[in-house]
Structure formats: structure tokens, C-alpha cells
Amino acid sequence: MINTTWLRSFCTLVEVGHFTRTAERLHMTQSGVSQHVRKLEEQLGTELLVRQGKQFSLSGAGEKLYAEAQDILLALSNLEQTVGEDPPYEGTVRLMSPGSVGLKLYPHLLSLQSKHPKLIIDYRFAPNPDVEKAIAESTVDIGFMTAKSTLAEVSCTPIAQESLLLVTPATVEEPDWETLMTLGFIDHPDGSHHAGLLLGANYTEFQHSSLFPRKGFSNQIGLILEPVSLGLGFAVLPAHAVEAFEKSEGIKAHRLSHPVSETLYLSVPRNRSLQARMNTVIAEAKRWLNG
Amino acid sequence: MINTTWLRSFCTLVEVGHFTRTAERLHMTQSGVSQHVRKLEEQLGTELLVRQGKQFSLSGAGEKLYAEAQDILLALSNLEQTVGEDPPYEGTVRLMSPGSVGLKLYPHLLSLQSKHPKLIIDYRFAPNPDVEKAIAESTVDIGFMTAKSTLAEVSCTPIAQESLLLVTPATVEEPDWETLMTLGFIDHPDGSHHAGLLLGANYTEFQHSSLFPRKGFSNQIGLILEPVSLGLGFAVLPAHAVEAFEKSEGIKAHRLSHPVSETLYLSVPRNRSLQARMNTVIAEAKRWLNG
DNA sequence: ATTTATCATTACTTTTCGTAATCTTTTAAA
DNA sequence: TTTAAAAGATTACGAAAAGTAATGATAAAT
Incomplete structure (x- = not known):
């Protein structure tokens, strides 16, 4: 696996164009930057920089590495920042149920989505056995069934008649x-x-x-x-x-x-704490199934 | 920055569901896996696993981390494998030129692209000053100009009349x-x-x-x-x-x-080795401009 | 020609990593 | 209930690496 610290040094170097100033930017020494780049080159088995005295330009591999690495590093730092967040009205919620419930719920959930456009509803119609299978395999988040599941991974609670x-x-x-x-x-x-x-x-x-x-x-x-x-x-x-x-x-x-x-049962993966958006959708579903 | 080694241990753990077996899979000890997960949790300031005795399930943050981390780790390992490659008929080549050359070249380059569908041609029409600016800023790869550029970053060579x-x-x-x-x-x-x-x-x-x-x-x-x-x-x-x-x-x-x-000049960034696909396109351009 | 700025190299210190050993807790068995 | 086992957590320590300071080499500037 590519060492992301070295990768970050390399990307900063490409942007700054200067070993010493890159080192300042990254709060390290010039020697460190130099070694990071060399280690990257060794690991990848490719020249990344074409050195012309104290100038340098990017090799083909260097260009490619820089272009793609930026996205990855950005994704990593975004992930770091957002992983703790659990927004109740953002993200995809995948549901599965037999047709009758779906017919009732889907329009209401879509109207919830129009109120909160970042909350994406993915609703599939399927018979009970498919629903419990999907929950057990974690390919959907929330299921509705007309019978209690027999699978150990699926937790069923009655929510409506x-x-x-x-x-x-x-x-x-x-x-x-x-x-x-x-x-x-x-x-x-x-x-x-x-x-x-x-x-x-x-x-x-x-x-x-x-x-x-x-x-x-x-x-x-x-x-x-x-x-x-x-x-x-x-x-x-x-x-x-x-x-x-x-x-x-x-x-x-x-x-x-x-x-x-x-009896209509709500099915969720057993032993797994639901994210806030799942609870949002479950609350909405209960409201319409009982109201 | 998130430590990708820890992240990989975490992802493998999620897939395997077992500290000891994860350790075997990663050729390390159970203690190591345990520490990696704990360090990740400390760094992110969030519980990732909900531990129930020797069982565990994913917390909301854990789910999110796992889902997103997989893509990132995959991208990193792909990058590692492909960075050394320099395919002559794959990838995007961005060109810019004044209208007259473009009118001549663009159809030929498009037919090159239909022969090699992975070679993506991005051709923009613009006057000389915009072309040299774009080359200098590396927003395009290849430029054509009807006058030599005055910018130091741009290298111009005559290629046609x-x-x-x-x-x-x-x-x-x-x-x-x-x-x-x-x-x-x-x-x-x-x-x-x-x-x-x-x-x-x-x-x-x-x-x-x-x-x-x-x-x-x-x-x-x-x-x-x-x-x-x-x-x-x-x-x-x-x-x-x-x-x-x-x-x-x-x-x-x-x-x-x-x-x-x-005189028509080919403009490329000075001091930068061109990738193979750029040379493919330059060769094709020369062929049609002189033929 | 001299000076300065810049990058590479090397020796060394500090930090981090990973393991072995041990401890604790859960689960299963007697 | 007690005991045994299995699994994860904790800890201490040796190995590896990361990063720095010092030095060397070379290109650019004056």
C-alpha cells in the first residue's frame, strides 16, 4: 500500500515546486521531504521527478500520480472530518417490503425526500423471504415483513396491523x-x-x-x-x-x-446501531402505517 | 491524516468479523489488530465498534467509515499498480488552438478516438494568448499557436505552415x-x-x-x-x-x-516529459497538418 | 569568482510499530 | 455452579521507521 504521508509530501512538493518551502509548509525538514520522494520512487519503482539541477519537472508517472493522488488524499481528509457526523436528513436509506406496505409508504417517503433532498430513498418491492435475506446480508437497511423472520441476523418488531x-x-x-x-x-x-x-x-x-x-x-x-x-x-x-x-x-x-x-413487522439487522437517518425514516413509516 | 494501515485492518476486521482471523489474514498478531482499531477510534474520537463481549457490531460511524474507506483503499491500490504504466491510447488529452487549426485537426482527432475509444480528446478553440496561458497553467496538455509564445513555461516548436x-x-x-x-x-x-x-x-x-x-x-x-x-x-x-x-x-x-x-507552432509545457498519449496525438496532428 | 540558495546524503535521535506474554471477560461444558 | 476454553484487551519491550541536524555537492545569482 502506498504510504499516504509520503504521498502528501509529494503532492505538496508538486504544488509548491520547492523542497525547502514544502518542508516549511508541512512542518518538517527539507531532508524529510527529499527522503519521502525518494522512498515513493523506490516503492513504485518509477522516477516521479525529472531532476535538472535544483529544478525539477514531473515525469509521466509523476503527473499521473499527482493527478490521482489529490483525489484520494482529499477523500481521506473528508472522511476523517465527516466520519463522526450522523446527519438525520442526509444519505441513502434502502428499504424493502412486500407490495402492499410499499404502496402505502413509498409516496410518503418520497414526500419526505422532497422536504429533505439529501435524504435519498431507495425502495424495493419484494416478498418476505427476499426482505429477510436482504437485511441479513446488509444490502438494505430497513425491511417490512408480514411474518417474523426466522433468521438470527434479523430483528423483527411488530409496528402495525x-x-x-x-x-x-x-x-x-x-x-x-x-x-x-x-x-x-x-x-x-x-x-x-x-x-x-x-x-x-x-x-x-x-x-x-x-x-x-x-x-x-x-x-x-x-x-x-x-x-x-x-x-x-x-x-x-x-x-x-x-x-x-x-x-x-x-x-x-x-x-x-x-x-x-x-401483523406487520419492522425488520432491521440485529445487533447493529442504526444511523440517525434510518430512525428518521422508521419514524416517518410508523406515522403513516398507524395514522 | 487517517493512517491507512489502521484503516485496512479495520476494514478487514469488518469483513472477517473476528480479531484473531483478521490477524491471520493480515499476517500479524491479534494484539496488533486490536491496537489498530483502538488507535483509529482514538484518532477519530468516535466509537467504531459496539463491543458486546467478544462479539461486536458496527456503530454508525463504523458503518460510514467502512463504506467510504473501501473505495479509498481500492483507489490507493489501483493507483499503486497503474502509476508506472503509460498507455499510448488511453486517457484524456486536452488540446487548445485557434479556430483554423482546430477546424482542420478536430475531425481527424475524433476519428483517432473512434479507433481508440479510451483515448479521450478534449479540444478547445481559443486565441493565441489563451492557448499559451493554458499551457503555462497546465490546464491543457498540447497547444497550437500562430506565434511563438513569450512565456518561459511554454516551449514552442514550428510544425507546419x-x-x-x-x-x-x-x-x-x-x-x-x-x-x-x-x-x-x-x-x-x-x-x-x-x-x-x-x-x-x-x-x-x-x-x-x-x-x-x-x-x-x-x-x-x-x-x-x-x-x-x-x-x-x-x-x-x-x-x-x-x-x-x-x-x-x-x-x-x-x-x-x-x-x-x-508558421504554426506546437506548444507544450517546457521541462515536462510528455506522456505517451500526448505523443500519440502530436504525431497524428503532424500527419494531418503536413500531409 | 564568490556567495547564496537549494537539494542530496549520512549519522543519529526519537517515535512508532508489532509482537510475546499476560490479563480479563465471555461462552461453553462438565 | 464450577471449570475450562476461547477471544479480545493490555502491557512491556525489541525492532523498525521516521524525522532531524549536520554536512556535502551543485546550480544559480551577483
Whole structure:
């Protein structure tokens, strides 16, 4: 590894053009500067200075070294100064969650970013297993999941309840079992699970969603209600996904006698102190998930 | 300045998660690793590791330090490896010249760049005084000038002759003095100087260009012949600028009995060894300026 | 030609670095 | 609970290096 002290002497020398004055600038002796440059040359195995008597000019390697070293030295000294800082409204925060939460949160987090432009929101939609994996591998900072993670590296705490809703086309007044079976089921990646939870608690006729007539499928959370609004079937979805659907006139969300909700968990790396900006974003998320 | 040896120990520790194994990886003792981390923390005045018994996790500052330090250390080791290299077809070459030469050279240099995509051509058009200033300040690598520089830092060597041409609208067969005076003069930044050289040697009537009827001016080298091609006046220009003019049917360049040419000088920083890519570009330039 | 300014070299002092040995604490096992 | 082991922290010391003062050599200035 290049010795950065020698490198700094070399760069200062290039700027000052004078060994003695460089030494003064760096609070050392001329001899020291001379040795630093020579050691650098020895280590790199290249001439850096073309010496012409007491004058010198830069060799090709010297030019290159100086040009690139400046950036590196600057980065190093910036790092030294800023490493202790922990600004709550600056830097990138990487989140990952299943679609329904994301649909709810992402717009609010973007509006947080427009208030604090240095706070960069990186939000990815993915199913639970991907979320916990990403947290464990530290490729994201904050995750939301609809089930507790089983991984040791992931710490999960409940932060909200997501109501599950039965959604039919707006034309359906009373969603009795007969009506649902006639309509057919619009499925999504968690569709079977959600349907089991909500319909199992509200319809004695329910056995398993695989017995439904299946009328469609989408893994694009924002699009699942599209076929429902066209009268093509019914779906079971978290409330957040329903709220975010734009063509709300085409659909009807039904209040069933036995409400069912899923717990939403906040997932962060266990045993790692979060930086201030993460807490900023978590606070904002809680606000909107509970409000 | 942050000690990069300590920094490397810290980064390796973060990756390995284990003091003893980090020590093995770095061919040193566990005690050394421990001290390096402690010294870093002391120097930065921040906790980097949150120690939980023999486990540890990164503090906020630790995360930040690790994230940024990796890039810096990588850059340092890359620099170490590449500083001795001097590839003739890679890197940026910054040139500056007056318009006429630029008009000639720039297309050829661009085609050189398309043959060697890593060789980046940065070509700026500017008058002689700006060129020598830029060379002296090392903001460009290679300059072309139509006069020797007076600055000590700039080394000038003649590399080509630029013929000066009298250019009139195509309708003019014989450019006698009367005709020129009727047409009027289209001026440019070096117009007066060029006219003095060429017309002074060929017309006994010539006294000074300020006595011409002045019919136009442009400092955009590619556009000076525009008014000439429209029959609005005559101009005196280096041959290269004339060759590069697209609407050549509208103009006529006249061969006078006493040809005059200007010497073109290559300007480089004095006492500085040029890198290989500079010589590549200089060779290419010579080829086209003399060919 | 002489003086002065500047850089290189060398011998020596001071500082820093890294290790071995030891101590302390945590974790696991008995 | 006690004991054993494993891992990191601490400390003292020898080795290495960094930096200086003194000196030498050479180029520039007068």
C-alpha cells in the first residue's frame, strides 16, 4: 500500500515546486521531504521527478500520480472530518417490503425526500423471504415483513396491523358465498394465504382457496384490482393496497363480521446501531402505517 | 491524516468479523489488530465498534467509515499498480488552438478516438494568448499557436505552415484592388493581421485594413465564409479554415503571385516529459497538418 | 569568482510499530 | 455452579521507521 504521508509530501512538493518551502509548509525538514520522494520512487519503482539541477519537472508517472493522488488524499481528509457526523436528513436509506406496505409508504417517503433532498430513498418491492435475506446480508437497511423472520441476523418488531379486505366489483352489494363462487378469484402471490385467513373466518363454506374458480393472477400489486374493477372476479388484499387503487369507483371493499388483520413487522439487522437517518425514516413509516 | 494501515485492518476486521482471523489474514498478531482499531477510534474520537463481549457490531460511524474507506483503499491500490504504466491510447488529452487549426485537426482527432475509444480528446478553440496561458497553467496538455509564445513555461516548436488565402464570392474571377474595395471586408479576430500579411505583399495599394469598407465580422471560425458565399464581401483566412467550409461552391480562393503563410507552432509545457498519449496525438496532428 | 540558495546524503535521535506474554471477560461444558 | 476454553484487551519491550541536524555537492545569482 502506498504510504499516504509520503504521498502528501509529494503532492505538496508538486504544488509548491520547492523542497525547502514544502518542508516549511508541512512542518518538517527539507531532508524529510527529499527522503519521502525518494522512498515513493523506490516503492513504485518509477522516477516521479525529472531532476535538472535544483529544478525539477514531473515525469509521466509523476503527473499521473499527482493527478490521482489529490483525489484520494482529499477523500481521506473528508472522511476523517465527516466520519463522526450522523446527519438525520442526509444519505441513502434502502428499504424493502412486500407490495402492499410499499404502496402505502413509498409516496410518503418520497414526500419526505422532497422536504429533505439529501435524504435519498431507495425502495424495493419484494416478498418476505427476499426482505429477510436482504437485511441479513446488509444490502438494505430497513425491511417490512408480514411474518417474523426466522433468521438470527434479523430483528423483527411488530409496528402495525394490516386489515385484510374482501374486494369485489362495485356492483356487488352483499358478498355471499354463492356470489363469490360465481365471480371467481383473482389471485396474487399472497392471495391464497390472505383468502384463507379472511374467508376462513367469515364463511363456513370455505375449505381452501384452491377450490375457487381462479379468474386471474398478477404479481404487480398495483394491478391486482384492475380485473376486479372490470367485474372479472373478487380478491382478498391488505387494506393499504386497496386504498392505493386509483379507480376506486369500480370496486367495493366489504366489511365482514369477523375482521382479520395481519401483523406487520419492522425488520432491521440485529445487533447493529442504526444511523440517525434510518430512525428518521422508521419514524416517518410508523406515522403513516398507524395514522 | 487517517493512517491507512489502521484503516485496512479495520476494514478487514469488518469483513472477517473476528480479531484473531483478521490477524491471520493480515499476517500479524491479534494484539496488533486490536491496537489498530483502538488507535483509529482514538484518532477519530468516535466509537467504531459496539463491543458486546467478544462479539461486536458496527456503530454508525463504523458503518460510514467502512463504506467510504473501501473505495479509498481500492483507489490507493489501483493507483499503486497503474502509476508506472503509460498507455499510448488511453486517457484524456486536452488540446487548445485557434479556430483554423482546430477546424482542420478536430475531425481527424475524433476519428483517432473512434479507433481508440479510451483515448479521450478534449479540444478547445481559443486565441493565441489563451492557448499559451493554458499551457503555462497546465490546464491543457498540447497547444497550437500562430506565434511563438513569450512565456518561459511554454516551449514552442514550428510544425507546419498555414497558407493565407484571399477568399471572395465565386462570382469574382480576378480580385483586383478595385473589386475588393467594392466588395468590402469580412473581418474576424485575426482578420486584420492576416489581411495585412497577405494583401500587403500582393497589392501596392494596400495601406492598412482599417481603411477597408468593413462589411461584417464573426468570431465563429466556421461561419466567417458564410457572408462571403452570399456575395457580401471578401475575407483573408488560413487555408485550413477555407478547406473546412462546406459551401465551397459559393466561394473562390485566389492564388496570388506572392503567397504568404504563417508558421504554426506546437506548444507544450517546457521541462515536462510528455506522456505517451500526448505523443500519440502530436504525431497524428503532424500527419494531418503536413500531409 | 564568490556567495547564496537549494537539494542530496549520512549519522543519529526519537517515535512508532508489532509482537510475546499476560490479563480479563465471555461462552461453553462438565 | 464450577471449570475450562476461547477471544479480545493490555502491557512491556525489541525492532523498525521516521524525522532531524549536520554536512556535502551543485546550480544559480551577483
